């Protein structure tokens with residue numbers, strides 16, 4: 001079937017987002033000893049950013065006088081370090097993938113519900129791993145026999161947000177392109193996909209883009225690409241290579257889904273826009289994740305975003321226990337059922353060929 005470029009969205013009105021630039025870049029001596037660390041050094045230098053090579057492998061100077069100052073300082077710092085030995089012991093990450101591994105930890109965006117709150121220790125600086133080639137080699141040990149093993153690379157970072165400074169994502173996509181029995185997946189809220197469209201990925205990588213209702217994204221997702229820019233990026237990724245696209249299998253992660261006032265209309269509009277943009281045959285999956293928080297993540301988020309309008313009122317929520325005895329606050333069964341029915345119906349009718357991987 002011929003590919004149509006006549007999608008109804010007005011491409012010219014979609015502003016690509018600005019690339020993030022850190023205020024300072026730190027290299028540990030061990031990171032700079034790595035060949036890949038040297039490559040990052042050369043890349044960063046091209047942007048004429050202030051680079052500092054530390055005397056020891058410990059990151060210091062990331063704390064301000066208050067939590068808010070620490071947040072600001074850390075979030076504007078890019079640190080190139082070696083991943084510690086613990087990063088070589090991969091953990092499962094259901095329902096998204098068989099295993100998670102990390103190209104980096106931390107993210108320059110400012111989502112007021114950030115999934116990293118409470119998961120990562122210390123100030124939220126963006127730490128990029130210079131020993132990436134060893135990290136990639138290590139994933140080979142985790143192949144499952146007789147089936148495809150999936151690896152998720154975005155649990156602790158948004159890998160596209162820093163790709164212009166690191167090149168880690170391109171390296172990783174190339175590494176997975178030669179592996180018949182392993183798939184790579186990651187998710188982003190950014191849109192600078194152009195430099196990654198030409199890579200030979202052999203369908204081994206599934207790009208996913210995180211989308212949400214306009215009002216939620218505008219209010220809570222600071223420093224990310226606009227929803228319309230993300231949809232356009234998804235279109236470019238999915239378009240066949242001969243049409244100038246990346247020809248990637250793609251996915252949409254709708255997250256965090258929230259029953260805000262007018263949510264039926266807002267999410268229906270989002271899915272309509274998506275349908276208008278993806279007006280050609282595609283390999284598309286959906287992952288549907290409702291908003292949840294824990295006592296620990298709430299505490300960190302309230303320090304980072306004391307004036308947030310994010311609803312984290314425990315009294316309106318149901319509680320769920322995880323296998324380690326921790327509590328998380330989710331929407332009530334009634335609201336969950338209503339939202340699930342709505343999203344399954346909308347997606348099945350608008351994207352009948354797509355697969356919904358999970359609802360949570």
Ligand code: SF4
Nearest residue numbers: 107109110111114115
């Ligand atoms: S893009 Fe993801 S990792 Fe980055 S701030 Fe937002 S939620 Fe957190």
